[in-house]
Amino acid sequence: MNLLFDMNGTLLESGNAVEDGIRYTLSRFNIDMSKSADLSEYVGPPLIEIFQSLLQNPNDQDVADALDIYRKRYRDKGFGLTAKYEGIEQILDRAKYCNHKIYLATSKSFSLASELLVHQGIIGYFDGVYGAEPSGLRSDKESLIAFIIKDRNMNRKDTVMLGDRKHDIHGAIHNNIKSIGVLWGYGSKNELVKAGADYLARSPHEILGFIKCVSFPKNDTV
Numbered sequence: 001m002n003l004l005f006d007m008n009g010t011l012l013e014s015g016n017a018v019e020d021g022i023r024y025t026l027s028r029f030n031i032d033m034s035k036s037a038d039l040s041e042y043v044g045p046p047l048i049e050i051f052q053s054l055l056q057n058p059n060d061q062d063v064a065d066a067l068d069i070y071r072k073r074y075r076d077k078g079f080g081l082t083a084k085y086e087g088i089e090q091i092l093d094r095a096k097y098c099n100h101k102i103y104l105a106t107s108k109s110f111s112l113a114s115e116l117l118v119h120q121g122i123i124g125y126f127d128g129v130y131g132a133e134p135s136g137l138r139s140d141k142e143s144l145i146a147f148i149i150k151d152r153n154m155n156r157k158d159t160v161m162l163g164d165r166k167h168d169i170h171g172a173i174h175n176n177i178k179s180i181g182v183l184w185g186y187g188s189k190n191e192l193v194k195a196g197a198d199y200l201a202r203s204p205h206e207i208l209g210f211i212k213c214v215s216f217p218k219n220d221t222v
Contacts, residue, residue, distance in 0.1 A: 002154050003095055003211075004145065004177075006163030007106040007113055009044050009185025012120065013085055017078035018043045022050065024077075025070045029055060029062070043186040044165035046107040046132070046139035067136065071112050079119050085184060087204030091211065092125040098213040104129045105148055105161065105171075107139045128152065141171025149175060162207070169195035180210060 008014040019039040026033045031054070033039070042050050051066040052058060058066070095102050102125050106113045110131035117123035130148050132139035138147055145161060148154070161172035164185025172179035173196055180199045181192030192200060201207050 001098075001100045001211075002103065002152070002159040003100055004103050004105040004148065004159065004161045006044075006141075006161070006165070006168050006185075007104060007108060007116070009164035009187065010162055010168075010182050011084065011088055011104075011122070012082050012116065014078070014082045015040060015043045015186060017074060017081035020081060021070045021073045021078055022054070024073045025051070025066050026054060028069050029066070031056065040186055044107075044163075045167060046136070048136045048139050063136075067109075067134075071109055074112060075115070079116065082116065082120070084120050084122065085204055089122065091204055091207050092122060094208055094211045096125055098211060100211065101127045101152075103127060103148060103152070104131065105141065105144055105163075105168075106131045107141060107144065107167065108132060109134060141167045142174045145171045145175045145177070149177075160210075164192075166191050166195035169197045172198075180207070182207070 005011055008018060022039055022042055023033045047067055047070060048063060051063050055062055055066060092102060104113060104117065104126055108131050110129065113131040114129050117126065117129065130144060138144045149156065149159065156177050160178040160180060161168055162180045162182060164182045165187040169179045169181060169192060178198045180201055181197030183189055183200060183202045184204065
């Protein structure tokens with residue numbers, strides 16, 4: 001089985017780091033985002049979409065500059081605000097033990113994502129790390145998943161995407177693969193159900209029920 005993992009809200013609890021990065025980046029554009037403002041909806045979507053939405057009448061250069069500022073801030077401060085979810089390493093251990101292939105599929109930058117996995121001590125579990133290019137290319141899950149499937153010559157029937165936001169589910173559907181919506185991240189159950197997730201997991205522990213050493217489960221609940 002090929003397991004494609006989203007990063008923020010699935011593997012890593014990164015909400016504080018993402019929100020800090022967004023607030024800091026906006027401040028560099030003289031936009032004051034109140035500390036009391038709820039930014040949880042911006043944890044998960046592609047950064048290009050976020051800054052296109054939050055910047056004031058941005059052009060392409062504004063968005064590119066915002067991406068650079070955000071990524072530098074994340075390296076400087078965000079790493080210390082990010083942690084693995086409890087139970088994540090057990091999932092990765094089980095998948096490795098069962099000889100499944102593990103890939104990161106994040107809309108965040110490839111280089112930043114790789115550094116984060118190294119910092120968290122889990123990059124060794126991954127058979128491949130995939131993310132957006134600095135330009136923003138493949139920052140959407142549909143094109144990213146399509147690229148991974150082609151690059152690794154994957155059997156779609158033996159591939160599943162795990163993520164906490166609708167973008168992960170939509171990306172899986174558009175690429176005709178199964179999806180598991182995880183409920184411990186930043187998306188709601190309603191968001192994931194409405195997006196069309198094939199399965200839902202309430203905790204990392206429940207994912208272990210999906211990771212068999214034989215075949216993918218036939219039931220649609222854990």
